[in-house]
Amino acid sequence: MTSSSGNKDFRDQLGKFRLESPNVSSPVAWSQSPTTTFPKPSPRSYQPSSPSSSLQQPPPDSAPTPDPTSSTPSARSKRVSTACDFCRKRKKKCDFRYPNCSACTRAGVRCTIPPPGPQVASASVPRDQLETLQKRVRWLEEVVRRKMGVSVADLATGTPVDGEGDPDWWYQVPAMIATGGSRSSVGSMLSPVGSGSSAATPGLAAISESPTGVGVELPNVGEILRDQLENRRPSVARPAVAPRVLRLSSLEEAERVAGQYFDSIGYQYPFLSRPEFFGHLRHIYTGGVPTPEVHNTYHIIIAISLLIGSAEPAQAAEFYRASQETLSLALQNEDLPSIRALLGLALYTMFATAGPSIWHVLGATLRLAISMGLHKARSYPTMMEEEMAKRAFWSLYNLDRLIASTLGRPLGVPDDDISVGLPRELNDDGLEAPGASAMTIPLQVIRLRRIFSRIYQYLYSNLPQPSPQEVAATLGQFRREVDEWRMAAPVYPSALLYSTSYYDYLYYTTLLLMYRPSPRNPTPDATSIVSCGDSSIQVVRSYWDSYSVGKLKWIWLTLSQVYFAGITILWCLEQNARCLRDSRPAPWHPDEQMMRRGIQAVVVLLEQFGKRRPGVDRLAETFRHQSTTIFSQMAYRQQQLEHQQQHQHQHQHHVQPLMPPQPSVTLAPPPPPPVPLAPVLDDVLLVDGSGVMPIIDPQMAEQLYYSYNWFQEEMASYYTL
Structure with a gap:
């Protein structure tokens, strides 16, 4: 029985190399027959339904012969002789035994066969040379599988590797799910191009390991059929071209x-x-x-x-x-x-x-x-x-x-x-060095980006607006995570710029994203206002430090961050003014000099951007005007407060002399004091002396303080983002 099975495998291997039409005994060839009109059964469970179309197992000492009663084209396929040279010369029937047939064994001669394909040489080749060729073919198939992720071991010669040769190959998926077919027989052929079979069909492992054939979860059919659904091209070697190569001086x-x-x-x-x-x-x-x-x-x-x-x-x-x-x-x-x-x-x-x-x-x-x-x-x-x-x-x-x-x-x-x-934290030499490798810094950045993502998804979405208590609790949890990230950030000695200043910059930009007005938190509380203002000053300071040493990157991303930080400072100052108008204490008490220098730095950076990027000069002028207006309001409010305090002080300590009663006289109210000039910020911010109370345009204030989308859309349109 073993000999018969070995002979059949040997003949099948010869058929792959020598037959022009598929062998009728091959299940794959049966499914590819152009005359087949009934549904294709699973190759693992295929059984002929009629005696006339059944294929009998050939006896051990005879060659396979087609069934003469069969009417299918594949059953009448042309038989190709594989008899050895000795039997062919004697015109005797060869039993195809491997590596020597019976006749050659009895005669004591070496069993040889004609070379496959065209007769390129008259000399015959040893029969065992096919074994060497088969081993090499298996080695090449393994190379293709490793390099391209395509399993070609079960495909007939000439079959396209992208599945276009048999457009209905995926019919085997239902049978595989129901019977728990092995990954080596079915899953390997279904694995997508560019990925191994283990990654392409993650659900098959559970099915294969289940004793009943029913897994915990179904396989991802979308990934199994990915190549067919996406009409993907197979991976092929890129051509070796020699286009022009630009080189620097050395x-x-x-x-x-x-x-x-x-x-x-x-x-x-x-x-x-x-x-x-x-x-x-x-x-x-x-x-x-x-x-x-x-x-x-x-x-x-x-x-x-x-x-x-x-x-x-x-x-x-x-x-x-x-x-x-x-x-x-x-x-x-x-x-x-x-x-x-x-x-x-x-x-x-x-x-x-x-x-x-x-x-x-x-x-x-x-x-x-x-x-x-x-x-x-x-x-x-x-x-x-x-x-x-x-x-x-x-x-x-x-x-x-x-x-x-x-x-x-x-x-x-x-x-x-x-x-x-x-x-992993690997150095360029492949050795792992936690906390001191070239991957230490990007890993730390990725960890922050993951917190950043959850903050962004929570605050900047169209979900229903949560209660102030929920927002406060959630922001408090986010703040603890961000603070823990900053405290755990490792110091990498060979790149201090990226382990200290860079970490601080990322830390404050994350806080700025978290505390500024957002769709789900449009009216931040006092804690958010303070955090917004302090973080904005630190972000501006970080960019100013880079600008001072000539390392500022003049890109639209820098422009966006600088502008956002600047208008957030103005927004916090506006919130202070609103609280004072409502007779409430101001929530934010920044260092006066640091705050003013932050505004000055934003004005200077925007003006420098205007020299390098057309269109930014208008933005710089608008920001300068709004800054001047706010500082003029602050100065006016401060003067009123000082005047009121001085008047109260004089009223408490001044003794009024006794005077005879006088007839009442209605006097006109005194004229309001002129609005003082806004303090000069290092000769950058100037206002005129018209004496008219500056008022911010309500529409501009709405755009400036409570909506960031307008600037994002304008910038994206201009820079084709």
Whole structure:
């Protein structure tokens, strides 16, 4: 029985190489027959229903013969002889035994067969050479499975790997769910391109392990049928092209410029491997021809670094245009190189005024990452592949949260749908160093972004407005989490700028997002007003420190944060004025000099932005006018308060002399005192001396203090975000 089974397997293997039409004994070939009109049964449970179409098992010493009573085309397929050379010469029937047939064994000769395919040589080959070829085919199939995630071991030769050869291949899914089919027989063929079978069908494990064939939960059919539903292209090798390569003056100059990227933006978004990038960089500058994905990454990173270093914009634009020449090839497959290419494009558009919309680029990147399953916990062939996939996803997550909150738009992927773990704290040499590695800083940023996301989803949504007590309790819990994050932030000695000042900046921007007026908390309480004002001053101070040392990034993101912090300070001062008008104590008592210098810094930064970005000069002028109005009101109120206190003091200590009664005379009220000039803020804020009480336009006040959307929409429209 074992010999018969072995002979049949051997003949089937020969049929895969030598038969032009599928063998009738193959279940896959049966299901692919063009004349089959009835529903396809499961290959595991297939049984012929009529004696006329049944296929009998051939005897051990005879070759398989088709049933003469069968009327199907596959049953009448042409038989191809595989007799050995010895039997063919003697014109005897060969029993196909392996590795020697019976006739060759009795004659004591080596059993050989003609080479498959066209007769390219007259010499015969040993029969056991097929075994060597089969082993090599299995090795190549395993290489394809590891590199591309495509299991081709059960597919016939010539079958397209994307499933288009059999458009009804997914008919096996119901039988697999009902019977608990093994993943090796069915699941491997259904695994999507670009992902292993273990990650593609997570629900199958429970079904396979269940003794009754019924799992705890059904498999994700959407992921099983993903390639068919999305009409995805199979992953193919990118062509080796040699487009133009731009180079800086020397390799040392290129390494210095690239180092600026990895020492700044690379800390925040570590989706590239620094050693790998510099290896490709040296290869390019020694005359090597880069692959399309390397070509694209090299040019876009150099372009970003030139923009960060405030170099000539024309040079950065030239490197950007060079990167676009291989962008389509870099995006050819749905894999990590495509994710990296899109992330590089998003970072460039964040720093440049040209290029596509960063909002649209991030949306496409998120959909690609989710389609690849990067947001889910899954297994990878190697640890480094897993780590680079995690770094790419969390870099994308960080960017999505930042851009969505700045533009007042929804988050790209909910936190509840994310199950992938955080990256490990690995150095460039692959050694883990918790608290002191190149991944320490981005990990700390990601932890804050996750708190940031929950704050944003709670406050900036269309859910019903909660009670003030619920808001106060929830904000208190968020504040404790943010404070714990700041206290636990590790100090990384080799990058103090990113472990102290950068942490403080992120801390205060998060508090600013949490306490400023929002859709679900439109009228913050006194605690929120104080926190808003103090956080805004610290945010402005952080940007001013960068500006003082010449390291401020003149990008729309910086403009947005500076403006938000500035108008929040004005909003807090307006809240103080309202409380005074209502005879209530002012909630916010900032340091007078620090507060005024904060307003002055915002005016200066907006004016500098106006010199670099057209259209910002109008915004700077509006902010300056509103600041002047508020300070004039403050000065007027302060003078009234001092006059009132002085009058009360004189009334209490002045002794009125006794005078004879005089007839009453109605006198006109004294004229109001002129409105004093607002104090000069280091020769920046000036007002006129007209003496007219300045009043803020109610519509402007509403836009300025209680709605951030108008500025977000204007900025997004202008910068095509």
